Amino acid sequence: MSFELPDFLEWSSLNALRREMRAPLAANFVPDHRFKDIDLPVRERLESAGVDVNFDEVEVLDDGTLAYKGFRVLLYIRDIGSIGHQESMPRYHLAYCRTLDKMRRNSRFDRYVVANGDSGSFQVNVIENNVRTQHVRLNVCQNCLDEVHWDGFDMAMSREDRMRLVSGFALPDFFRKYPRDLMAVKPAHSADTAPLNVYAQDWPEVSERTKQQRGYRCGTCSIVLRQTDSRFLHVHHRNGQKHDNRDSNLDVLCIGCHAEEPMHAHMKRLSDYKTYIERYRR
Structure with a gap:
């Protein structure tokens, strides 16, 4: 034995009243059986x-x-x-x-x-x-x-x-x-104790000494740049901290490779970069 449930919207005259009031009709109830996937925490x-x-x-x-x-x-x-x-x-x-x-x-x-x-x-x-x-x-x-x-x-x-x-x-x-x-991770420094991210006073000497020790060779592409072309050779801080001049934190890079480091794309606008690319990469 089976039977149909009445249309309660019409049975209660709800929609009839809405029609007289020229109001929007109430929609029929339709169960939503869609399920959302549960995302595990990252x-x-x-x-x-x-x-x-x-x-x-x-x-x-x-x-x-x-x-x-x-x-x-x-x-x-x-x-x-x-x-x-x-x-x-x-x-x-x-x-x-x-x-x-x-x-x-x-x-x-x-x-x-x-x-x-x-x-x-x-x-x-x-x-x-x-x-x-x-x-x-x-x-x-x-x-x-x-x-x-x-x-x-x-x-x-x-x-x-x-x-x-x-x-x-x-x-x-x-x-x-x-x-x-x-x-x-607790930061190593507070806002009051963190050192300024600026080059040390002896940076020119440190930079030149590092280039000499590495044979004026780019650590990425291995090009050697000396004398008149040494301006195209840079010393890069691996961790981004300009005051950290430990040898393990320093890379010698040509300006072409230096510009490819994360957050160094601005170097590609420099005249030295354009000159270097024209001279050595074309």
Whole structure:
């Protein structure tokens, strides 16, 4: 036995009264069974599967490491062709290194995912006959270790020494030195004690001495610039702090490479930059 419910809108004369008053009619009730996906908190997503990002969403911090929505993160490629030997697999990145800079210039950052788990195992999509998702171990990028000078790492080392440091690298150690949660990190200085971000009085001497020690060679493209062309060679502070003249914080860069550093695009408007490009890059 079945029966139909009455149309309560008409039964109560509600719409009849609305018609007489020339008011809008009441709409029939229609249940909405649509459900919204539940978004996990950013922290949980970063520590598990990771988050697909556009590079515009990733921040390069003063120490060269990477951040996303208040958390320090790692970058890696999620889609891979097949599972091979660990040495042949993509690397994960913990700093804005030469490799990431090259990828940015080639507009290939859409291939990356951010995460910050510390197991060394990353969720990837294996693109073979059928796409399958699994967790695999990846090695850290050597250029990243060089960027943050991890445990004295230097690309000028022998391959054997570099691979020893790569195999011994542990993400828990990294996140102890560079905490994940940026909001929980207490600043080293207050507004009253923070040093002014200005060059030291002896900066001209420090700059020239650093160029001499590095053989007047650009640390990125390896061009050597001396004598009349030395004005095209700059000394760059890795962490953006102009008063921090530790040797490990200084890079010698030609003006062409210096202008490609984060937040240095303004250099491309300089006459020296234009002259350098005309003379050496064309």
